[in-house]
Amino acid sequence: MSRLEAKKPPLFISEPLTNDRASQSLSLLSSIFKSSYGPAGRLKQLHNGVGGCVCTTSQSSAILGRLSVSDPALRVLTASVQNHVSRFSDCGLFTAILCCSWVENFRSLNVASCTVIKITRHLLSLCTDYLKSEACGCRVSVDFGSVETLVCLVRSVLTSKPACMLNKTEVDHLTTLVLKAFLFTVPCHVETNAILGKCVIVPVKGRKVKDSTVLPGLLVETPEIQLGKPLALKRTASNMIKIAVFSVSMSGDGFNSEEGTIAVQHGISLEMLELNQLLNVGKQLVNDEVGLVVCQKVIHPSLKQYLKENHVMAVDRAGLSLMEPLSRMTGAKPIASINLLSPGCYGSLKDVSIESFASKHFVHLIPEDTVICSLILCNRSETAWDELKRVCETAEHVLQLTMKEPLALLGGGCTETHLASYIRHKSSSLSTSTFKDMDCSRTQYQLVADGFCRSLESVARSLSHDGGEILTDTVYGHCWFVPLGFPSVSNWSDFVSKCGCGINGSTEDLKWRILQGQSCCPITQSCPKEPSVKVTDFLTLDCFAAKCSGLQVALETANLILDLSCVIEDQN
Numbered sequence: 001m002s003r004l005e006a007k008k009p010p011l012f013i014s015e016p017l018t019n020d021r022a023s024q025s026l027s028l029l030s031s032i033f034k035s036s037y038g039p040a041g042r043l044k045q046l047h048n049g050v051g052g053c054v055c056t057t058s059q060s061s062a063i064l065g066r067l068s069v070s071d072p073a074l075r076v077l078t079a080s081v082q083n084h085v086s087r088f089s090d091c092g093l094f095t096a097i098l099c100c101s102w103v104e105n106f107r108s109l110n111v112a113s114c115t116v117i118k119i120t121r122h123l124l125s126l127c128t129d130y131l132k133s134e135a136c137g138c139r140v141s142v143d144f145g146s147v148e149t150l151v152c153l154v155r156s157v158l159t160s161k162p163a164c165m166l167n168k169t170e171v172d173h174l175t176t177l178v179l180k181a182f183l184f185t186v187p188c189h190v191e192t193n194a195i196l197g198k199c200v201i202v203p204v205k206g207r208k209v210k211d212s213t214v215l216p217g218l219l220v221e222t223p224e225i226q227l228g229k230p231l232a233l234k235r236t237a238s239n240m241i242k243i244a245v246f247s248v249s250m251s252g253d254g255f256n257s258e259e260g261t262i263a264v265q266h267g268i269s270l271e272m273l274e275l276n277q278l279l280n281v282g283k284q285l286v287n288d289e290v291g292l293v294v295c296q297k298v299i300h301p302s303l304k305q306y307l308k309e310n311h312v313m314a315v316d317r318a319g320l321s322l323m324e325p326l327s328r329m330t331g332a333k334p335i336a337s338i339n340l341l342s343p344g345c346y347g348s349l350k351d352v353s354i355e356s357f358a359s360k361h362f363v364h365l366i367p368e369d370t371v372i373c374s375l376i377l378c379n380r381s382e383t384a385w386d387e388l389k390r391v392c393e394t395a396e397h398v399l400q401l402t403m404k405e406p407l408a409l410l411g412g413g414c415t416e417t418h419l420a421s422y423i424r425h426k427s428s429s430l431s432t433s434t435f436k437d438m439d440c441s442r443t444q445y446q447l448v449a450d451g452f453c454r455s456l457e458s459v460a461r462s463l464s465h466d467g468g469e470i471l472t473d474t475v476y477g478h479c480w481f482v483p484l485g486f487p488s489v490s491n492w493s494d495f496v497s498k499c500g501c502g503i504n505g506s507t508e509d510l511k512w513r514i515l516q517g518q519s520c521c522p523i524t525q526s527c528p529k530e531p532s533v534k535v536t537d538f539l540t541l542d543c544f545a546a547k548c549s550g551l552q553v554a555l556e557t558a559n560l561i562l563d564l565s566c567v568i569e570d571q572n
Helices: 020-036 060-066 072-088 092-107 113-131 148-158 168-184 270-287 301-309 320-330 382-404 414-427 432-438 442-461 544-562
Strands: 011-014 044-048 051-057 139-141 198-205 213-216 218-221 241-246 290-295 313-315 347-349 351-357 360-366 372-379 407-410 470-473 479-481 512-514 541-543 566-569
Touching: 020 060, 020 072, 020 092, 044 060, 051 060, 051 382, 060 072, 060 092, 060 382, 072 092, 072 544, 072 566, 092 113, 092 442, 092 544, 113 414, 113 432, 113 442, 113 544, 148 168, 148 382, 148 407, 148 541, 168 198, 168 213, 168 372, 168 382, 198 218, 198 320, 198 382, 218 320, 218 372, 241 320, 270 290, 270 301, 301 313, 320 347, 320 360, 320 372, 372 382, 382 541, 382 544, 407 414, 407 544, 414 442, 414 470, 414 479, 432 442, 442 470, 541 544
Parallel strands: 198 372, 241 290, 290 313
Antiparallel strands: 011 566, 044 051, 139 407, 213 372, 218 360, 241 347, 351 360, 407 541, 470 479, 470 512
């Protein structure tokens, strides 16, 4: 009998944020997020300790999915950001940077955590009320009757990840494709509860990005297909192609010896019984005028040959991922048993063709009404393709979110600096009754508000990775980037041309303030204005829903971490 170890008592860690190890871990995590942020973000190479594939990325979903965090408080932070990204796909690094900065700024204040939480919730309500109001100067309306704003939104997502390795021509090409693919998924006939379709990404690695294209319908890879031969498929009286979709294997190996034993009479072959049953299914499909059979798994070669002789095309190994969009596109119900065939389980297609991309051959299933499409996505290397796939999926999700709420926020750090200017203006004009309701003094409120604003500005500062100056103007509260190497002078108008989002030019006589990490004295800020003249070309925009959620998730998570008084760890 092996020796039993005595159970160890649980480890109690009081005030987990006060120890040096937690502070260093938080600082390191924050630096990883900040250095990855924006179009000029530095790439990270991630792999496990025993080797395996290497991931080169600057995306929050890829970083957090491969990053090992041991500190309990920081695991709360990473889990919150991952949950946000799983719901919105965008603004993951924004949420992570903001949360880390708020934790770092608020814990250094000589203010009780319960008071900080009350004040920050009030500040958050000021932000969200302002962002949702018509008077908001950092949001733009999205008109789905015009593509200009949609193009800016998609381009902003595509250019935010440098690991995609895209030049301007490729960005423009992919922006058009992503937008076209999204429009394919919008139903032509609007119903009360309209449901968007689906864009299926088809990988083609080792090809130029310019070779990417979008096709209506679905592509099913079929390596054994013979090119050049015309497709003579059976059609119905209405010139449509009837389709049967099988989710069950049709390979003839339905009996599994591991599931038990079966007694059969001498001279009877189970294999022949199953093959005869499959051929009977084939005869029924032919009698029902089916022109195309698609199987998720494998089709027996003899059944394939029988169907071919009767002008029925058979496509197998379609895979699980295509079952749902295929069923939705054709109206076919996936058949889970070869013993259950009914006329109501079939669907229909307008046409079928053969397509070839690089060395891959596909059967192209063309529907009557297109809400399902295929994006053939190409990139030169596997690493760049993996990053590009995640970015295209994010762009599609951003368009879906924007369709529900047709608004966008100014990007390039301008929303963050604009909000900081707005909060500084509002917090300086609050009545005494407001402080009384929160049970805090004006000084405490101003301290927390200053930390709140500096954290917002730290997100904007994270967009610069070259060491140049970062400014905000005192009129619009927008963010401006000065390239490295210019002298520190008062007339910054000579060195900047456009703000971070691109909506403002520096033609006016603006007053500037350098964004610093620490604020040594209170900053008096008037209410930021909305730009009178807007430049609509090449705006940098952010998803409204994703950023508003990120703002809320970051603060709620920071407050939760600040409120942790004890961590109990099981050591067994």
